[in-house]
Amino acid sequence: MAESSEPPILEDYLLAEDAPLLEEMAEEDEEIDLYNEMTFGLDRDSVDEEVAKALAPPDKGPELSPVGKNEVAAVEEEKEKEEDKATEQQGQEAEEEQPVVEEMEEAGEDGKAGPGAEHDDYADMEEDVGTEEEEDEEEEEEEEEEEEEEEEVVEEEEEEEEEEEELHDEDSEEQNDLGDPAVMRAVHSKPPLESLDSAVLDSRLGSTWGEFEGDDVMAADSGAWPPSPSSILSHRMLERGYLGSPGLKRPDFRMMSPKSFPQRFMRQQSPMMPCSMGPPRPFTPPGRAPPLFTPKQSPGYVSPTPFRPMSRNISTPTQPLAMRFGPTSPSLEPSLFFSPSASCPLKFSVPSHMTQLHPQHQRILTQQQQRGQAQSVSPKKPWSPKADPYAGLMTCKEKDWVIKVQMMQLQSENPHLDDYYYQAFYHKLERKQAEEELLGGRNKQEPPKLVTPYIQKMEIYDSVVRIAGSLGQVAVSTCYSPRRAIDAVHHALQEEAAGNQRLRALHRIEKMFLQLLEVEETQRKMSLLPEEQHPRFRDKKSHEVGRIYQALKIRACDSEEEAEDEFLQILCVRKGKKLTARLLPHLTREQAEEILVTITHHLPFLMRKDTLDESLPVLYGPLSEMVGRMTFSKLIEVLQELTRPLAGSTDLPLTMTFKNQFGISLLYALLSHGERLLSSDAPLEPHSGDFEKWTDTVFLVAKELSQVPKTALVEPLVLPSNLLSLFCRYLDKQTIHRLEAKMECCPLPSEAAMPC
Amino acid sequence: VCPAGADLISLPEKHLVLLRDGRTLIGYLRSIDQFANLVLHQTVERIHVGKKYGDIPRGIFVVRGENVVLLGEIDLEKESDTPLQQVSIEEILEEQRVEQQAKQESEKLKVQALKERGLSIPRADTLDEY
Numbered sequence: 001m002a003e004s005s006e007p008p009i010l011e012d013y014l015l016a017e018d019a020p021l022l023e024e025m026a027e028e029d030e031e032i033d034l035y036n037e038m039t040f041g042l043d044r045d046s047v048d049e050e051v052a053k054a055l056a057p058p059d060k061g062p063e064l065s066p067v068g069k070n071e072v073a074a075v076e077e078e079k080e081k082e083e084d085k086a087t088e089q090q091g092q093e094a095e096e097e098q099p100v101v102e103e104m105e106e107a108g109e110d111g112k113a114g115p116g117a118e119h120d121d122y123a124d125m126e127e128d129v130g131t132e133e134e135e136d137e138e139e140e141e142e143e144e145e146e147e148e149e150e151e152e153v154v155e156e157e158e159e160e161e162e163e164e165e166e167l168h169d170e171d172s173e174e175q176n177d178l179g180d181p182a183v184m185r186a187v188h189s190k191p192p193l194e195s196l197d198s199a200v201l202d203s204r205l206g207s208t209w210g211e212f213e214g215d216d217v218m219a220a221d222s223g224a225w226p227p228s229p230s231s232i233l234s235h236r237m238l239e240r241g242y243l244g245s246p247g248l249k250r251p252d253f254r255m256m257s258p259k260s261f262p263q264r265f266m267r268q269q270s271p272m273m274p275c276s277m278g279p280p281r282p283f284t285p286p287g288r289a290p291p292l293f294t295p296k297q298s299p300g301y302v303s304p305t306p307f308r309p310m311s312r313n314i315s316t317p318t319q320p321l322a323m324r325f326g327p328t329s330p331s332l333e334p335s336l337f338f339s340p341s342a343s344c345p346l347k348f349s350v351p352s353h354m355t356q357l358h359p360q361h362q363r364i365l366t367q368q369q370q371r372g373q374a375q376s377v378s379p380k381k382p383w384s385p386k387a388d389p390y391a392g393l394m395t396c397k398e399k400d401w402v403i404k405v406q407m408m409q410l411q412s413e414n415p416h417l418d419d420y421y422y423q424a425f426y427h428k429l430e431r432k433q434a435e436e437e438l439l440g441g442r443n444k445q446e447p448p449k450l451v452t453p454y455i456q457k458m459e460i461y462d463s464v465v466r467i468a469g470s471l472g473q474v475a476v477s478t479c480y481s482p483r484r485a486i487d488a489v490h491h492a493l494q495e496e497a498a499g500n501q502r503l504r505a506l507h508r509i510e511k512m513f514l515q516l517l518e519v520e521e522t523q524r525k526m527s528l529l530p531e532e533q534h535p536r537f538r539d540k541k542s543h544e545v546g547r548i549y550q551a552l553k554i555r556a557c558d559s560e561e562e563a564e565d566e567f568l569q570i571l572c573v574r575k576g577k578k579l580t581a582r583l584l585p586h587l588t589r590e591q592a593e594e595i596l597v598t599i600t601h602h603l604p605f606l607m608r609k610d611t612l613d614e615s616l617p618v619l620y621g622p623l624s625e626m627v628g629r630m631t632f633s634k635l636i637e638v639l640q641e642l643t644r645p646l647a648g649s650t651d652l653p654l655t656m657t658f659k660n661q662f663g664i665s666l667l668y669a670l671l672s673h674g675e676r677l678l679s680s681d682a683p684l685e686p687h688s689g690d691f692e693k694w695t696d697t698v699f700l701v702a703k704e705l706s707q708v709p710k711t712a713l714v715e716p717l718v719l720p721s722n723l724l725s726l727f728c729r730y731l732d733k734q735t736i737h738r739l740e741a742k743m744e745c746c747p748l749p750s751e752a753a754m755p756c
Numbered sequence: 757v758c759p760a761g762a763d764l765i766s767l768p769e770k771h772l773v774l775l776r777d778g779r780t781l782i783g784y785l786r787s788i789d790q791f792a793n794l795v796l797h798q799t800v801e802r803i804h805v806g807k808k809y810g811d812i813p814r815g816i817f818v819v820r821g822e823n824v825v826l827l828g829e830i831d832l833e834k835e836s837d838t839p840l841q842q843v844s845i846e847e848i849l850e851e852q853r854v855e856q857q858a859k860q861e862s863e864k865l866k867v868q869a870l871k872e873r874g875l876s877i878p879r880a881d882t883l884d885e886y
Contacts, residue, residue: 393787
C-alpha cells in the first residue's frame with residue numbers, strides 16, 4: 001500500500017536540497033500569517049488578503065511520500081477554491097482528482113477497476129484551464145502507479161503547474177512579509193499514528209467523523225475564513241489540530257473513503273504544523289503513541305500540531321468525549337487567547353493581564369510610560385524614533401500575548417508563598433510611602449490595599465489518573481508526572497527509640513519548625529484580612545503555638561542532668577535556637593518567661609556548648625524584647641539564676657557571662673531593664689526581699705566587673721546607656737570610673753549631677 | 757517582561773541581558789517570546805574587570821531563553837552616570853585574562869590544600885550541568 005510504505009523521516013524534508021525555492025518563499029508568507037492568525041488573533045483588515053496568502057500551496061520537497069504529496073496537493077487545491085470563483089471549479093476538480101489519485105494508488109495494487117470508473121466521472125467534469133494537462137497526467141499516473149518515484153515526479157509536475165498559476169498572485173504578497181523573522185516552515189509529516197492504528201486509544205479522528213457531515217465550518221465562504229477564532233475553537237477543536245481551512249466541502253467527504261480521511265485531515269494540518277510553540281520538544285516521527293493531553297505548563301493557546309493534542313485549556317463543549325485523560329475543564333476562555341488590542345497606541349491602555357500586578361507596580365509602569373513618551377529624544381540615542389526601522393518588529397499584539405503567557409505562569413493560589421519577594425517588596429514600598437505621607441504630608445493617595453493580585457484558585461491538576469477497572473496507574477499520566485508516580489513520600493516511621501540523641505533532637509526541631517511556619521503563615525494571613533476574622537485566626541494560632549510549646553518539653557529548672565534535658569538539646573542545635581527565637585514572639589508571657597528562666601538557669605551549659613557555633617545571639621533579640629516587658633519580681637527571679645553559684649563550685653554564672661557575647665548582653669539587658677523600672681514612676685509591686693536582692697545583684701555585678709580584666713571582657717551586642725546611672729545609685733565614684741572604662745560606656749553628662 | 761512594550765515602538769530601549777555563562781550583553785531588544793528567547797540588535801558585549809569595562813560590538817544576537825539569567829531595561833539617562841571607566845577592547849581583554857589567571861591559580865592552590873587534607877570539592881562549573 002502506498003500509505004503503508006515507510007515514510008521518509010521528517011528530517012529529510014528539511015534536507016531537501018532542491019525544493020523549488022520560489023514556491024517555498026511564497027508559501028512561507030501564508031504560513032506566517034496563518035500562524036500569526038491562530039496565535040494572536042485576527043488583526044488584519046483584509047481577511048481576503050490573508051485568506052489568499054493562506055491558501056498558497058505549502059512547502060513541497062522532492063522526497064515527499066506519495067501520501068504526503070496527495071495531502072499537499074489537496075490542501076493547495078482546497079485553498080485555491082477560496083481565492084476566486086474562477087478557479088473554484090478547477091480546484092474542485094483537483095480535489096476530486098486527488099481522491100481519485102489516491103484511490104488509484106490504492107487500487108493500483110489491487111486492480112484497475114476503480115480508477116476506470118472514477119476516471120470517467122472526472123472526464124465529465126472537465127473544465128478548460130489545465131484540465132487537459134491534469135487528465136493527461138492522470139492517465140500517466142494510472143499507468144505508472146506501481147512506480148512510486150514516477151508518481152512523485154508526475155504529481156510534482158502537476159503541482160508545479162498549478163502553483164505557477166498562483167505564483168504571480170503570491171509574488172505581490174511576498175514582499176510584505178518576507179522580512180518577518182518569525183517565519184517558520186511548513187513541514188509535512190505523516191498522519192498521526194492514531195488514525196492508522198486502530199489499537200491506539202481515542203483516535204479522535206474517527207469519533208469526529210460523523211461531525212463533519214453537519215459541520216457548518218465546511219460551509220464557510222471565502223470571506224469568512226476563519227469565521228472567528230473563538231468559533232473555530234468552540235467548533236471542531238480536536239485535540240490534535242483543527243480545521244483551519246474551510247476548504248472542506250461536502251462532496252469531498254462523500255467521495256472519500258474514511259480511510260483517506262485522516263490524510264485529508266493531515267492536509268489541513270500541514271500548514272499549521274510549524275506553529276508548534278508548545279514546550280520545545282523534538283519533532284519526532286510518530287512512531288509512538290502521542291500523549292493525549294499536554295503538560296501543565298503548556299501555554300494557553302491553540303497548538304495545532306497533529307501529534308500533540310490541544311492544550312487542556314481549550315474548551316470544547318461540543319466535542320464528543322471519548323476518553324479524557326487529565327483535567328477536563330479549562331481554566332481559560334478561548335477568548336483569552338485572542339485578545340486583540342486592535343491598535344497598540346503609544347498611550348498604554350492597561351491590558352487585562354496587567355491588572356494582576358500590584359497596583360503600585362502598575363503605577364510605576366504607567367509612570368514610566370508617560371515619562372518615556374513625554375521625554376524628548378535623548379541626544380545620545382543613535383536612533384531617532386521615526387527612523388528606527390526595527391522598532392515595530394514585535395507588534396503590540398505579540399507583546400501582549402507574551403506578557404499574557406508569562407502572567408499566566410504567575411497564577412498561584414498562594415502568592416504570598418510563591419511570589420514572596422515581589423509581595424514583600426511592594427509591601428515594604430507601601431509602608432515606606434505611608435510613613436512618608438505621615439511625615440511629609442504628601443498629597444498622593446495611598447495605593448489601595450492589595451488583596452488578591454492573582455487568581456485565587458488554581459486548577460488542581462490531578463496528575464495521577466485512575467481509570468475504573470484498570471490495574472494500577474495509567475502510563476500516560478506517569479509519563480507526564482513521573483515524580484508523582486514514584487510518590488517519594490517518606491512513609492518509614494521515625495525510629496524514636498533507636499538512633500542517637502542528636503538525631504532525635506534534630507527530628508523534633510524539624511517537626512516543630514513546620515508547625516511554626518504554619519503559625520507564621522496564619523499570622524500573615526491574619527494581618528491581611530479584615531478585623532472581624534482576626535479572633536478566629538488568633539485562636540487557631542494560639543492553639544498551634546501551645547502545641548509547639550508542649551513539644552518543646554521545657555522542664556522545671558532543676559539540676560538534673562543537663563544532657564538529658566530535651567529542651568536543652570534543642571537549644572544546643574543552631575536551628576533549635578532559631579526555632580525558639582522565632583517562636584518567642586508568639587508565646588504568652590508566662591511561657592516566654594519560662595523559657596527565659598530556663599535559659600538563664602542553664603546559661604553556663606549553653607554557653608559552653610555554643611563555643612563552636614556562636615549562634616546564641618539569635619536569641620538575644622526576642623529575649624531582650626521580652627525582658628523589656630517583665631515585672632520587677634520576675635526580673636529578680638531571673639537574676640537570681642545568674643547569681644546563684646554553680647553546683648560544686650564557687651563560680652558564678654555571672655562571671656562566665658562576661659566571656660560570652662550573648663551572656664553579657666543578656667546580663668546588661670536585665671540590669672538595664674531593672675534600672676528603667678526603678679527610675680520610672682510606675683508601681684513596681686515588688687515581693688518582699690526583692691529590693692535587697694536587687695542591690696545585692698548590682699553590687700555583685702559591679703564587683704565582678706571590676707575584677708575581670710578588660711581583655712577578658714567581651715563586647716556585648718547592645719550596650720544599654722543606663723547602666724552607669726544604675727551603678728551610680730549604689731557605688732562610689734572610683735568604682736564607677738573603673739567600670740566606665742571597662743565597659744566603655746559613654747561618660748555621664750556631668751559628674752556633679754551624679755547622686756553618689 | 758516587556759510591560760513597557762509600547763516603547764519598543766516609540767523609543768527603542770536598550771536592554772541589558774545577563775547570560776548564564778556570565779556574559780553581559782547590551783542591545784536593543786527587538787523580539788521576545790514566552791521562553792525568553794531574545795533577539796538583540798546592535799548588541800555589545802560588555803566585559804567588566806574591576807572598575808574598568810570594555811565593549812565589544814557583536815551585532816545581532818539571538819539568545820535561547822534557557823541561557824538568560826536576567827533581562828532589564830537600561831535607563832538611557834543614567835547610562836552614562838557610571839563610576840566605571842571605559843577602556844579599549846584590547847585592554848579589557850587583557851585585564852580579563854589576568855584576572856582569570858589569578859583566579860585559576862588561587863583555585864589551584866585551594867584544591868591542592870584540600871587534597872593534602874584528603875578532601876575534594878567538585879568544581880562549580882561542572883556542577884552547573886547537573
